[in-house]
Amino acid sequence: MDFSVESATATVVESFRDTRDPRLRAVLESLTRYLHAFVREVRPSLAEWNQAIEFLTAVGQTCTDTRQEFILLSDVLGVSMLVETVNAQQTGTAGTVLGPFHMTESPPRALGDSIDLIGGARRCVVSGWVTGGAGEPVGGAQVDVWQCTEEGFYDVQQPDLQPPGNGRGLFTTDDDGRYWFRTVVPSHYPIPTDGPVGRLLEATERHPYRPAHIHFLVTAPGYEELTTHAFVAGSPYVDSDAVFAVKQSLVVDFTESHDESAAAAFGVATPFIHARFDIVLQERL
Amino acid sequence: MDFSVESATATVVESFRDTRDPRLRAVLESLTRYLHAFVREVRPSLAEWNQAIEFLTAVGQTCTDTRQEFILLSDVLGVSMLVETVNAQQTGTAGTVLGPFHMTESPPRALGDSIDLIGGARRCVVSGWVTGGAGEPVGGAQVDVWQCTEEGFYDVQQPDLQPPGNGRGLFTTDDDGRYWFRTVVPSHYPIPTDGPVGRLLEATERHPYRPAHIHFLVTAPGYEELTTHAFVAGSPYVDSDAVFAVKQSLVVDFTESHDESAAAAFGVATPFIHARFDIVLQERL
Numbered sequence: 001m002d003f004s005v006e007s008a009t010a011t012v013v014e015s016f017r018d019t020r021d022p023r024l025r026a027v028l029e030s031l032t033r034y035l036h037a038f039v040r041e042v043r044p045s046l047a048e049w050n051q052a053i054e055f056l057t058a059v060g061q062t063c064t065d066t067r068q069e070f071i072l073l074s075d076v077l078g079v080s081m082l083v084e085t086v087n088a089q090q091t092g093t094a095g096t097v098l099g100p101f102h103m104t105e106s107p108p109r110a111l112g113d114s115i116d117l118i119g120g121a122r123r124c125v126v127s128g129w130v131t132g133g134a135g136e137p138v139g140g141a142q143v144d145v146w147q148c149t150e151e152g153f154y155d156v157q158q159p160d161l162q163p164p165g166n167g168r169g170l171f172t173t174d175d176d177g178r179y180w181f182r183t184v185v186p187s188h189y190p191i192p193t194d195g196p197v198g199r200l201l202e203a204t205e206r207h208p209y210r211p212a213h214i215h216f217l218v219t220a221p222g223y224e225e226l227t228t229h230a231f232v233a234g235s236p237y238v239d240s241d242a243v244f245a246v247k248q249s250l251v252v253d254f255t256e257s258h259d260e261s262a263a264a265a266f267g268v269a270t271p272f273i274h275a276r277f278d279i280v281l282q283e284r285l
Numbered sequence: 286m287d288f289s290v291e292s293a294t295a296t297v298v299e300s301f302r303d304t305r306d307p308r309l310r311a312v313l314e315s316l317t318r319y320l321h322a323f324v325r326e327v328r329p330s331l332a333e334w335n336q337a338i339e340f341l342t343a344v345g346q347t348c349t350d351t352r353q354e355f356i357l358l359s360d361v362l363g364v365s366m367l368v369e370t371v372n373a374q375q376t377g378t379a380g381t382v383l384g385p386f387h388m389t390e391s392p393p394r395a396l397g398d399s400i401d402l403i404g405g406a407r408r409c410v411v412s413g414w415v416t417g418g419a420g421e422p423v424g425g426a427q428v429d430v431w432q433c434t435e436e437g438f439y440d441v442q443q444p445d446l447q448p449p450g451n452g453r454g455l456f457t458t459d460d461d462g463r464y465w466f467r468t469v470v471p472s473h474y475p476i477p478t479d480g481p482v483g484r485l486l487e488a489t490e491r492h493p494y495r496p497a498h499i500h501f502l503v504t505a506p507g508y509e510e511l512t513t514h515a516f517v518a519g520s521p522y523v524d525s526d527a528v529f530a531v532k533q534s535l536v537v538d539f540t541e542s543h544d545e546s547a548a549a550a551f552g553v554a555t556p557f558i559h560a561r562f563d564i565v566l567q568e569r570l
Contacts, residue, residue, distance in 0.1 A: 049359075206303070
């Protein structure tokens, strides 16, 4: 039987019948159905289809060891956030996207160390407790953090200006489940706009900015892995994140503190900016 | 309002509200809806999403000046053929996919010239009439043809073994709408399997073969452009083309001829293989 608009999807779905991995088969069948339905709805001209091929090719070819343009595309289409959301833990701290900058390993650091290796101006302490759902402290949890500078750049974007590992640290909570580290207040920043995803945003009159945030990836034995951000309250674009990652429960006050005893405990001088971000993990079932 | 599985699609669709080009806006809205529906249905894990990102990145990075892996991916998912089909002319010769090998310009040649520059064994003449829907001859039509060798390779795949333009020719029909050229009978062949699309076919136990065919791209003023193939009747895989491009009306007999007067007219010796492939264009509305 000839390939037709009506028979196309069944024909292609049938071609996957011998796939060994049942999950792969189910994903490809679903992909075929939705992709074909999209084509039937928009009826792209051959010139438009060619533009799409060229766009996707350019996205792939923009990727390097330190840049992931396909994650960026997934981000601006809300797909990354949707995948995160369907996988999110049902209790505890809300999750959000991993983002494209978790591409190097964060250097292990001691509690209280600074992840600001270049001497930024707005010195800051971030601290919190990692607990389970019943409030039990989670000692020995790995708290991986990464953030941009006060100018809005990650280390991998400025290899000539920042040492590797600037803005990154892998901390381990103490027996009480506490973590704390020194840093600078990160800036809001544009996602990279000099590639095909930037051209897409420009053509759709969307701004490329993300509100200021610090990334967290928290793991502990017996608990679900948590990927999230602490967003800086009051940051520009906190209501219109280009990658849709803001959740209200993740917006954290970064406030100036004159508390001498807290400053002494954290090893900083007053005044300092303090952000408290507690993390609640969900037990693995 | 927080991004949620329920609100995600509306939020992302809304982000495209200021897009200047209404067609681009409509395509992106539709893409968002189908892509999100796919994600909601398959609920990919973060590891699976990451595999998809890596796969698409590899597809982009496999593309070169002479290889288009994203077209190949579109082909094996039946998307290329579906796009061709929704754009197909309603009357006249059936269309089929362009394929990934129309990447260099075919050299202009005189009627009767050979496109086989390397002296293949099964010498062949392809001839036909280009007409409009009412049977009127279309003189001056451009008939662009390209094909692989008897070993199943296009010139661009074997730059060290084939001169550029081998298997390719741009012919112009005479006043009676006739075209004819000399060639060899092409072979069935596998699409390139050493890249990510090849790995996809292997994982799904799909063979990579296309039945033997000659590509045609026919243009004439006042008529719709036609992209099609002449398939060699009896070729292996004519019932299971890896890219779904076969239509029964495009399957053509390549038969041995002992007709001395025909041989003289075509400038060949008997016996020769003869294929007749008439082409009916649709008037442009």
